[in-house]
Amino acid sequence: MNTLVTTPPLLPDVARLRPRQQMGIDCAVCGHPLGPSGRVLGEVRYRGLPFRLWVCTAGCEPPSASGA
């Protein structure tokens, strides 16, 4: 029972995020600029530093993959 939980599985990998997403400027999930809104998805630890990940308040819009 030696569980060292560092990153909950539901959180995105900080190493894969862009700096703007790591700093909470852009959504950590979809990369949309958050502006004054946004909600905290969770906190993760990366390279010994805590990162607070932010996501869209009203949920992320899926990328429009449908052909225009």
Ligand SMILES: [Zn+2]
């Ligand atoms: Zn989003």
